Amino acid sequence: MLQYKEYLRPTTIEELFSCIKAADKAYDIVSGGTDLYAKEQERLSPMAIDISRIPALSDISLEDGWVKIGANTPVQQFIENAVLVDQVPLIRHAAIYFADQQIREAATIGGNVANSSPTGDIIPTLTAMDAVIQTLSMEDDQEVRRQISILEFIQGPGRNVLKDGEIVEAILCPVLTGYGLAFKKVGQRRSLCISTVNSAFMVKADPAQKIFEDVRIAFGAIGPVPQRVSDVEKFLVGKEISEEIINEALNLIPADLVKSRSRIEYRRNVVPNFVKAGLMEALAELGIAL
Amino acid sequence: MTAEQIRIEITINGRKYSRYVAPAMRLADFLREDLHLIGTKKGCNAGECGTCSVLIDGVLKKSCLIPIAQADGCEVVTVEGIGPKGVDIIQRCFMHAGAVQCGYCTPGMIMAAVTILKENKYPDRLEIRRRLGGNICRCTGYAKIMDAIELARDILNGDKDESCLKTVIENTEKTIGSCVDRVDALGKVTGALEYAADMEMPRMLHVFLVRSKEVHANIVSINYDKALVMPGVEDIVTAADVPGEDGFGVGYQDQPILARGKVRYYGEPVAAIVAETLEEAEEAAKYVEITYEKLPIVTTIEEAMAGKAVIHEAYQDNLVSTTLLDKGNIDQAFAYCDLILEQDYSTQAVDHAYLETEAGIAYVDPDDVLVVKSCDQDISPHRAFLARILDRPINKVRVIMTPVGGGFGGKEDMIYQGILGLCAVRTRRPVKLVFSRKDSLISSAKRHPVFMHHKIGVTKDGRIKALELTLKSDGGAYCMSTIGTVKKAAMLGGGPYEIDNIRVNSKGYYTNNTPSGAMRTFGILQPTFAIESTMDMISERLGIDPVELRMINGLQDGSSTHTQQILGSVAYKETVRRCAELSGWEPGPSTVRGSIRQDVKGEGVVKPYIPGREFKSEAALKIAESRFKYGRGLGTSWYGIARPTSRDKASAFIEIDDGGTVMLLTGVTEIGEGIHTVLTQIVCNELGVYPEDVTLGDNDTARSPEASHAGASRQTYMVGNAVAVAAKNVKAKFIKAMAEYWDVDATNIVMRDRRVFIEGSNRFDLPLADALKIIKHDRGIVPVASGLYTVHHGAIDPVTGKGNPWQAYVYGSQVAEVAVDTTTGEVHVVGIWASHDVGRVISPQGVEGQVHGGAVMSMGQAIMEDFPCKDGVPVNKDFAKYLLPTCVDIPAFHASFVEDRGPYSPLGAKGIGEPAPLPTVPAIINAIYDAVGVRITDLPATPEKILNALAKQSKY
């Protein structure tokens, strides 16, 4: 019932940082509010700084093979916005598994990243793409930006490298073309569902569709931070595409990939199933049927 | 830009508002509290249920998660703004298609429907399903909601004519059995109906409960001096303030309204803070200091039996109750069995999860009558409890049932009404208490976790010769309904079979877990799951088709039940037969034959829900689908109608009123099941009026005669028959008066289609309204009557359990088809075929709705819902963790009803509310086994249990 005692609504970056500078108590940055407003009051700060009205944080632009996605971009946009569907199609695969459409209309990508929950569904896609988180802060009245890879950005459950007074400004995703894509997620039901395991897959084949040219596999929800399964990726690259080789690769999944202590046996059972399913489906998207 | 209050400009339903608001306020609260637009509900306050869905600048969002500051400058449309001319086509389709039960989800569903049809003129069923994925409905099982949206789509596109929304009743004598629109649907589809949480009164105070964070502890002291002087605080109440004899409960009255001396479960209310605003009450709660002395926590039945701690002084052995049954001689019988199976089963606690949380208001009226209005499923005994607890004459307490947004038994046990009453009496001001979703989850009663053991003996030909059944129910911290569920489980838990030798030992225990209480099926869902699973194992072991196995053992006319009652007409086997036929069941034993059976993946199932189907490539989808393994399972059941082993009774008053209308007063409890519609139909049939001519009185102890609770699937049977009797009585009076007036023989007079007449006569034929005028003004008679219906259910013997606990039984069978995802262990239930004996179908949509909703609720229990306590502390305290089936999880339904009329029921009707969910759990569990060979004996069948078992299978 009780909510923020104080609630600020800056409309420009300058205003935002003057709010932050003037803040005399702990505050939460509010974007879509879907994480914060679903929490219990005790877990909220006394003050809110709402960034949803800052247009600059909603920009989407294309530059030098990178898409810059403003932090305030709602998750639903990855399903509806033609530029995003075109340039970062992998996120659409994850977005469709995300909450329900009503939540997706409010929930933002910046919120998902900043919240840094192990179960965040957008995070494995960013991990697979080697996305970069662009942060913004104000030091001595100068805008300071940092570009941090997603794996570096997330430090643990709900923990990341954001410093006090620093926000996520945008997510930078490389435009990767010619990949077959898949996203696999399991929870306890199929709508409004927290992931027990989620994972993103990208596969690229040579022009003859015979050889793995690039393979990217990222998992979330099985440990404090997202992880790439590089042993499997490295093994497959350069190999001829076949079901046997995928089966063989499954043996290379590190025994300690699953770090969560709860439901560990289950998660360990799901991981190889997902690796296989994800790769097969991604290949199928390329027109390669095994 | 800053804090405190800000001014916002917002357009709501086309009207501009300019208001000062606290910017952090949720849009849902602004709509409800500042504008009293109460059609927007708050079922969870966390984005998980969709009861608060509204359109913001044309986009559907959950208003409980939207800070009002973000809606500044926006255009908002709520359910009140739908349909410029009052009621929109979509709303009418909801009413017509039976898409409304308790109505609590309805405004949000309507908003979702509006959005779907606004964005796509031709959505298919899959798209509708997907788009409803964020709106929970606990009652309907979603099928009729999707039907309603499809109907609206077709009408809006001109594919169907609007005229199809008219109710067609051939003549009033056929109202029973016709599809009539729900009589209480209008207020639900428009959002105008006020549930308790929507009600406000001048000078109203708000109650916040300080709940225990301890599980089992003595209360050493409560100090609230500091809290009492906080701003806005009017009063603080603890057990010490209870004037009368404290204690309530359906069984033992062992529960104080506020913890007395000790707390016995996590979340038990200890003190009530009454303040001008809820915020002030909540703030003051922080200053209440309670010191506890911890006691050992009894977390399991084993610990209860071992006496780890005594929970109630009066029950030193932690035993709530025992019911025994002993028929024949099982020890002898086991000796000549060809196969003896022993098996353990357990079930989890689940929550009713009605979308309307507990809520009520109370005040003392000018005549010093304490009025308690709440969503209460059982007002008469609660009035008696309140009178005793508050030390008032019983007629100085008036209990009124507000519209109930889902009950399922959970609002049958009194929980908070005592607190409300006490606060109102002390403050002499209206008080209001609304549970948050967390309050509701941690402190309302749960379905009992039950531990069951079977020892069953059969002969080679499949005959069950002996069954020994042990049932241990975890009653939690207070008795509530445990005595009743323990007993009912003993009487019915052996299943719908004729077994010559059966011994049952059913016990309930106190633990420090969240109390267990009444929940739809009242103790029978659990043993039904067990016995029907055992039947499936027998089928496999003996190589006998499960349908055949039911035919061999099933109850039939003249059978002797487990309580040695000799039955009359029994439709059990007919339900099995029909269900097999309806589903196209391929005969064969339960030997994991899912992969080779021909009856799966047919026309009558939905595809497993795969997100992104719309953009994934065919090839990828094919791969995804190749991982499903299909299977089918059968579950069957029986149930006794109305309160067992006692005199159950219900009554009604009726008046034929001015204009030829009818006023009916009963204490009937409409909790969404549609009983108001059923009673209306009964009246129409008898008195020749139309549904819109009938006015129903409230469920109010000061106004209506006692009809008792909504439970035991008794309302159509008990109250329906009482109303039928009342209608007959008033009709007899009316006709007698008309006969005198016309000077004709009364037996020839008919009342039908709003007329009173003698068949074939022009002279003796009047509109009912005119006839009424004559009777009133000319004859000086007010046509009123009452009706009473009583059943004489026999007690059972304390040692053998012998007796006739019910006069009417119903039977039901369901086949479930599942697709198990072998990569994740997820279960998709893709089809349910149900056949139920209901006695007589009064409202076809009503019984179908009960089957859909009941089956989906059981699907939740079978595969996802779980309310575990860790050291007594509930783990799943919100809807993000306590998971309910959504629209994308549900199967296709097919139902067929058997009408074996109850011989002692003047109407012939029996019941369906609780019987509906009974066969579903074992049907699903048996189907999972059929698909992948994993036998789940402890519910729920989570992906985790299934996949881990599959992984082990492949290892060996």
Ligand SMILES: Cc1cc2nc3c(=O)[nH]c(=O)nc-3n(C[C@H](O)[C@H](O)[C@H](O)COP(=O)(O)OP(=O)(O)OC[C@H]3O[C@@H](n4cnc5c(N)ncnc54)[C@H](O)[C@@H]3O)c2cc1C
């Ligand atoms: C019903 C429901 C279902 C959900 N289902 C899913 C799901 O399926 N998958 C999933 O991944 N998540 C899910 N979530 C969680 C949530 O919606 C996401 O994490 C979402 O992306 C958060 O975005 P937001 O804009 O709403 O965040 P907010 O609630 O506004 O913020 C979240 C956190 O991030 C911080 N923050 C936000 N933006 C910034 C920024 N630009 N810079 C710095 N800090 C920032 C906030 O301070 C806060 O700590 C669900 C939530 C709900 C209520």
Ligand code: FES
């Ligand atoms: S109240 Fe908003 S989603 Fe439940």
Ligand code: FES
């Ligand atoms: S009608 Fe949907 S929740 Fe009751």
